[in-house]
Amino acid sequence: MQEVDFIWLNGKMVPWKEATTHFLTHSLHYGTAVFEGIRFYKTDKGPAIFRLGDHVKRLFESAKIVGMKNLPFTEEQVFDAIKLVVKENKLESGYIRPLFYYGYGKMGMDTIGAKIDLGIAAWPWGAYHGFEGVQNGISMKISSIVRHSKNSPFVHSKVSGSYYKSTFAKMDALDSGFDEAIMLDANGIVAECTGENLFLVKEGKLVTPGEKEILVGITRDSIMQLAKDEGIEVVESVIEKEQLNSADECFITGTAAEIVPVGSIEGKTLGSGKPGSITSKLQKAYSDLVHGKNEKRIKWLDFV
Numbered sequence: 001m002q003e004v005d006f007i008w009l010n011g012k013m014v015p016w017k018e019a020t021t022h023f024l025t026h027s028l029h030y031g032t033a034v035f036e037g038i039r040f041y042k043t044d045k046g047p048a049i050f051r052l053g054d055h056v057k058r059l060f061e062s063a064k065i066v067g068m069k070n071l072p073f074t075e076e077q078v079f080d081a082i083k084l085v086v087k088e089n090k091l092e093s094g095y096i097r098p099l100f101y102y103g104y105g106k107m108g109m110d111t112i113g114a115k116i117d118l119g120i121a122a123w124p125w126g127a128y129h130g131f132e133g134v135q136n137g138i139s140m141k142i143s144s145i146v147r148h149s150k151n152s153p154f155v156h157s158k159v160s161g162s163y164y165k166s167t168f169a170k171m172d173a174l175d176s177g178f179d180e181a182i183m184l185d186a187n188g189i190v191a192e193c194t195g196e197n198l199f200l201v202k203e204g205k206l207v208t209p210g211e212k213e214i215l216v217g218i219t220r221d222s223i224m225q226l227a228k229d230e231g232i233e234v235v236e237s238v239i240e241k242e243q244l245n246s247a248d249e250c251f252i253t254g255t256a257a258e259i260v261p262v263g264s265i266e267g268k269t270l271g272s273g274k275p276g277s278i279t280s281k282l283q284k285a286y287s288d289l290v291h292g293k294n295e296k297r298i299k300w301l302d303f304v
């Protein structure tokens, strides 16, 4: 991780190395924090944060879903603080991590009276799946770790505790020699990856799991809208595990990962094994978009 100058903690810019927390921080023990992952990019008009308003909205929505009440900052304050973190650290491009967490002073399962803290960090972060993955595609394992059920409140919330499933599935994939994991729901239907949504290309159309059992990704939504702009039909549908290998192309989407082609699933090569034409077209459209080269969607960028 590349260190920068400051982390924003409860309204103050704190030197990076001093932005620490007490051992008895509630969220450290019980996974009771909610967070976001946001990217910002270098453009001709300076750094631009991608869909900042939507990310801040989802952060507050996550807090609401898990019953985190009386947040000490408003959406507007968090929006402004995120811009300030990028500005004060003089960053051109990278990743932003805001996290609301129950701080020091309360232990036990209930959170009554627990103090809520907010931290916001930003740092330079290159391709999550590496340059090689983005160019040539990654290998996927179908995980035995079941994604959250649609009846779980956590499915639509970025609550830290529930990311243990993602961490476990990711490590299991890496330990087995794969790059990433595809997670199924309790009925064996394709849900999503450890930190990404999944798309198949079948006969020129995009097919992606519906919203019920996935974290509804902001990148997913962006790709769906870009696909429509390009005249590519998008279908939200149940995807059986068996359908994965008969797809013409497959790619995954997420803020950290961006758009990454899938080269093989469980060792079976998909198509030619190289990124397909629709995947490559959407990768380029997404790159243009986030770098300020799509006038139609310029409102998705907040310039710092």
Ligand SMILES: Cc1ncc(COP(=O)(O)O)c(C=O)c1O
Pocket (backbone or CB within 6 Å): 037, 192, 193, 194, 195, 196, 197, 214, 215, 216, 217, 218, 219, 220, 253, 254, 255, 256
């Ligand atoms: C489980 C999961 N699915 C999908 C995504 C993709 O969401 P987004 O595109 O909003 O980053 C993420 C990342 O936040 C995630 O953690």
